[in-house]
Amino acid sequence: MSRKHEVVIVGGGHNGLTVACYLARAGVDVCVLESLPYVGGGVISSRSVVPGFKADICSIWHGFIQANPLLLEDELGLKSKFGLRYLTSENQFGVLFPDDSHLNIYRDVERTCQSIAKFSQKDADAYRRFHGWGEQMLDMLTQGMFNPPPPFGAFVAALDQSPPGRALLRSLMMSALDLCDEWFESDAVKVALTKFSAQSGIAPGTLGSGIVLFLFIPLTHKYGGAIPMGGSGALSEAMERCLAHHGGTVLTERTVEQVLTSGGRASGVRLRGGEEIHATKAVVSNLHARQLAELVDPSLLPADFVGQLRQLKRSEYGAVSQGYALREAPRYKAGDEVSDALFVEFAPLPLETFLRGFDELRYGRVRMDMPTVGCQTRLDPSRAPEGKHTLHLFHYAPFELAGGGAARWDEVRQEVANGILATLQQRTTNMGADNIIGRLVETPLDLSRRNPAMISGDYNHIGMYLSQQLGNRYLPGWGYRTPVDGLWMCGPSCHPGGGVTGGGRAAVQPLMESLGVDFARAIRG
Ligand SMILES: Cc1cc2nc3c(=O)[nH]c(=O)nc-3n(C[C@H](O)[C@H](O)[C@H](O)COP(=O)(O)OP(=O)(O)OC[C@H]3O[C@@H](n4cnc5c(N)ncnc54)[C@H](O)[C@@H]3O)c2cc1C
Incomplete structure (x- = not known):
């Protein structure tokens, strides 16, 4: 039957x-x-990188869900009854520039502003104001995120009723880059902030990417991005x-x-x-x-x-994702403030070099100089045998490669993975072959094969x-x-x-x- x-x-x-x-x-x-x-x-979490290690081969940052009543109110008892535990860090992101200067995003707004002030005092003041504005909208935006949305026209009409609503509406229709151009002066700050918006799979200059900044900045300070204990x-x-x-x-x-x-x-x-x-x-x-x-x-x-x-x-790009089993956590030449960050964002400068990276992705060319790195075991030692570490190395990548399409990923997988690793090796003191116990690599093509719902690795x-x-x-x-x-x-x-x-x-x-x-x-x- x-x-x-x-x-x-x-x-x-x-x-x-x-x-x-x-x-x-x-x-x-x-x-x-x-x-x-x-x-x-x-x-x-994958256990196949090396026995005893748990590698996050897909998502690592659990940010948006922290504002969801599912966790905030523990509506399903996932935390109180079913063993879910989140770990977070005051030092959320270390944004690492080519000369080893860095900008850190902390849970604390004032500490973040002090870090921004190293690049521009004007931008530090603007960030404080931008955060204040976003914070006022955050509850409305997150409430909208975790409930069924109204029809698009009704949403626009509702925002159109008041000056603050109209200001938000205008910003939502802009790109993250336009928004940053209006608010900030320094390339470093613009690159740092638009790199976060780019995690949504659309480039900083694409219209509509502005909404991510509105969510990301106040959400990071109010709730903090987190990782689940155990992977x-x-x-x-x-x-x-x-x-x-x-x-x-x-x-x-x-x-x-x-x-x-x-x-x-x-x-x-x-x-x-x-x-x-x-x-x-x-x-x-x-x-x-x-x-x-x-x-x-x-x-x-x-x-x-x-x-x-x-x-x-589909999204403008997908990602090459790598999960590593390590003997030691990476030590950045830039110092402890970067090494200790929950995530390290490699950020090319000047702004033009960074933005051209997204044009190259659009035309099927691989970039290897702007990965996102997370060493989860710094916060959660349970993911590896005692004293050992796991590392997530993520880089935006096109699905269809120039000169051969998606099928070419099978030829270039190792070369690209090694190139992204080389970027990390250049900026750290201990990421040589002797530190690496094992790794998993997944290209956008691999992802689309493993999970057919992620068509084109999206x-x-x-x-x-x-x-x-x-x-x-x-x-x-x-x-x-x-x-x-x-x-x-x-x-x-x-x-x-x-x-x-x-x-x-x-x-x-x-x-x-x-x-x-x-x-x-x-x-x-
Ligand atoms: C490399 C990578 C890094 C990421 N990093 C982050 C991050 O740090 N933070 C973040 O917020 N997001 C991140 N994301 C995005 C996030 O993980 C996804 O957007 C989200 O998980 C997708 O939602 P889902 O899990 O419900 O859907 P999916 O993952 O698409 O789930 C669909 C499921 O359906 C199954 N399936 C497919 N076809 C069939 C079928 N015919 N029959 C039965 N089952 C089927 C699949 O195997 C899969 O389990 C990342 C994603 C990737 C790939």
Whole structure:
């Protein structure tokens, strides 16, 4: 007899797990189907680098999710009951310039301003004012992030009602670079701040990237970026425990090939190999929006809907990610203030060199001089055998390479990985071969093979452009629904988008409403 559950979730990324946990806690019988041998999607830790070491090969920085009531109010008990523990640091980011000068972003605003003042006193004062402005908006923005968004037009109309709203609206439509040009004078400060906005997969000069600065700066000071104790995947593992506690099911190594329908309504899924799993109430997809066209009987999707799915634009670049097992933590020539930072951002100067890097990515050329580095074991020794360390080395990279396309990644993987490592070696005193016990390398092509939802290695599924943000994400007017009754969406293709956000909290609300479950009561327990 085939399996039957009330709700079946396709893909065990952290958003699918979030949806599953809220549903299970509300008493819904839910089953998560994941194609890999482990759940978590972009929120995993790999044990395969070297036995005894846990490497974060995807996400490392858990920032946005700190403002999510999922953690802030511990709505699912992940912290109080299911073993999730976050570690943070006062010294959040060391931004390292080519001459070993550095700018540090601390949790403390005044300390950050002192660091900025080394480059420009005027910019230090401007940063304090910018932070003050962003701080006033932060609660509104984060509340919007973790709840279903209003239609885009309504959002714009609401902001258009007051002078502060209009000022915010104007800034949201700008690029991070334009915003920095208005506020700051020094190249170092502009590079440091726009490098953070670029983590969202769109270049500093791209319109719409300004919103990231509004979130990133006040959020870093109010909540602080953090890492889960035990590895990035500890978040997903806590969700698995929560789900099991509430009677939910996780089935790994189950690849969904088709969404089944009955009378035009989603009624279950067919797995690779032919097994069918039935869903009496809903099917929820954590996959890329465009995969809807593969999973669903084409006659059930209107042609214009399929056309709009095809138009979805991917992020401007992906990443080469490396996880290392080390004998010693890296020691930076720039000194302890950089070595001790939770993350080190390599920042080319002048501004033009930095910005040209993003043009090169756009044309399929690899850059190796601006990695982001995190040595997690400085804060969390549990990730490695005693005295040893783990390191995450991340660098933006194009999916399609000039002169050979994506397939060329298989030829150049080691060369590029070594080149990025060489950048780190030049700026440290102890990152030679004798310090390296093992490493894992994942290119954008590798990522797209391992996780087919990250089409073209896009860790946001679709780009975080303003045209694909808020109520426009995944498509204007659809929210988390699809043209097939009972088939829902919940992954980073939807609001609030890519990143470790726990954004499934927003997706689950309209779904619960359709099931007659009161979300507010469900989170009260
Ligand atoms: C290298 C890298 C570094 C990153 N660093 C950060 C960071 O530091 N901070 C941050 O905030 N964000 C970071 N991100 C982004 C973040 O990890 C992702 O945006 C986010 O995790 C995506 O949401 P998800 O986990 O729900 O979706 P996904 O990870 O896309 O999950 C989809 C799941 O579905 C499964 N699946 C696919 N097809 C099928 C199928 N047919 N049947 C069943 N299952 C299927 C996949 O295996 C996967 O588990 C990073 C991402 C990468 C790749």
